[in-house]
Amino acid sequence: MEQELSERAGLVVWLYTTKYVNKLKRYGLIHYVSKNMNYVIMYVNRDERETLSKTISKQHFVRKVEDSHQCEIPKTFDGILDQVVALAKEKADNETTGQAI
Numbered sequence: 001m002e003q004e005l006s007e008r009a010g011l012v013v014w015l016y017t018t019k020y021v022n023k024l025k026r027y028g029l030i031h032y033v034s035k036n037m038n039y040v041i042m043y044v045n046r047d048e049r050e051t052l053s054k055t056i057s058k059q060h061f062v063r064k065v066e067d068s069h070q071c072e073i074p075k076t077f078d079g080i081l082d083q084v085v086a087l088a089k090e091k092a093d094n095e096t097t098g099q100a101i
Contacts (some may be wrong), residue, residue, distance in 0.1 A: 009046040010068030013056060014039045020061040027052050041068060 006064035010031075013024065015038045024030060044052050049067070057065045 007046050008043045008071075009049045010057070010070055011042050011044060011049070011053060012039055012066045012068050013042060014063040014066070016061050016063055023059070023061075024056065027056055038063075075099075 033042040
């Protein structure tokens, strides 16, 4: 069963300091805060992503705003094992014949 893409989009917000993280709560759901590397992963509505990205980037404590591509990564692993076995067999065949990949 394949999951449908949600209507949420992820944003990675790079900060100068994590002191003002609470001000970001008004724009969307804060998923993770890294105090060591000064970034926030947050989720916003997909149709409001562009406007919110511009609005958030204008805040004085924000260094940069990036789109998160985590939603685009497939979360199912159907057929991966077969592909790995085929690649391993191909590599073994190439090594026995003396060819380099």
